[in-house]
Amino acid sequence: MGRPDALAGALGELPHFRTLPPDLILAVAATARPRELSEGQVLFREGDVAQAFFAVRAGGVKLYRTTPDGREQVVHNLRAPSTFAEAALLSFGRYPVHAAATETTTHLIEIGGPRFLELFRADDRLAPAMVSSLSTMLGSLVQRVEELSLVQAGSRLARWMLRQPASGDRQPVVEFPLQKRELAAHLAMTPETLSRLLRRWHDAGWIESERARVVLKEPDRLLAVADGAEG
Amino acid sequence: MGRPDALAGALGELPHFRTLPPDLILAVAATARPRELSEGQVLFREGDVAQAFFAVRAGGVKLYRTTPDGREQVVHNLRAPSTFAEAALLSFGRYPVHAAATETTTHLIEIGGPRFLELFRADDRLAPAMVSSLSTMLGSLVQRVEELSLVQAGSRLARWMLRQPASGDRQPVVEFPLQKRELAAHLAMTPETLSRLLRRWHDAGWIESERARVVLKEPDRLLAVADGAEG
């Protein structure tokens, strides 16, 4: 059976499962199956009974709610390698948010079902991995709360950019993993505001921006803006 | 020994420990000790090595960061019964935020130390309780992100008020568990804006507000505001 082995390999790449013994990873893989999503495709909806949690192998996923007037609030954006919806499966019983793919080719692993829950109860070595997964999600939500607590739009954007993985040290290069539309939603601002901020900083010579690629020419300035200086 | 028994009783009142067998609760209690804090007293600081997590028995605790210019960002406010800092102890190793009491008489239980970690490793029945604790914290942070994603200050306040535990059904009565100063910080607005919002809704006859006690006379209006209507 090549399937489970391939899945086991993929699971082994996840930070929280890396440390698990091979036999356990195989056992988990036996409860898993791959899922392929196209951009915008909905994985689950708020209120659905949670029967699995998910790992992101490639692409991206957003977790969001929709307000009565149809606007969507992005709770979290995820990219590989990461997992989500553990708490829904293990504690809540239902998904508290919607989930949808944000990229054309999004590969997930669905882990769950009765067999997983059985395994979780039976094999004690699994719980620490789930604790670790939950902790990671918790940590990123704490950062997200901090981010959103910043009153000024410029501060939120600057902070977000500085936290992105970047190549280059003195002049980090950041690649937007999201459309600007989605990034704006993530940062609780309008696309117009996002555009104007980038323009302003470009004109000031602080960044060099082309498409989804931004060179931070003066990271120190941005740091100051993130900390509340006017930008 | 009355001490551990008293602590065990207190632990048994926590939602996540309620279901644990008595002998395990006693074992956990043996790793715990009570902590009393006065208002404003700091429990731990960001970056401290995490040697314990905590349960709130009475009073209140805020988790927060401080920005370089000295302002504090409240990540979360907690009241009894709840627990916090599990992830710091079990995963991060350090506290990612500051913690301080927000009420004059704040009673906590400190649970941790080498003996707790040993117990956590040795007794498999403990992990599910920790998963459950983490999930709860995660759920409230998701709500917090949603709350903060709302662009309008009025929406944030309305939503917050509607989520508070309230007595009375048609006309819920909400008691502010925080000073207005702290509440404003929690909602990422200035105290002035908070004051003006309450004034406006009072004048419109939607609420009746005296001190820390607010009667929601027209919850439907507030619900509309929370959903983006102008208020």
Place this chain on the structure above:
DNA sequence: CGATATGTTGAAGTTAATCAAATCTTGTGG
């Protein structure tokens, strides 16, 4: 009862949302 901190109110200035339109991209069919 006075001192200090907390909450309220007013006026002015700034920021960012909204509305509207132009420009640039991207994907598709011819």
Place this chain on the structure above:
DNA sequence: CCACAAGATTTGATTAACTTCAACATATCG
């Protein structure tokens, strides 16, 4: 490969919301 349609991004003008600063009122605590 090009032209076109649909969607995304940018830009401009306007408006509304919120912060800031300052002064005043009210609570709280010794």
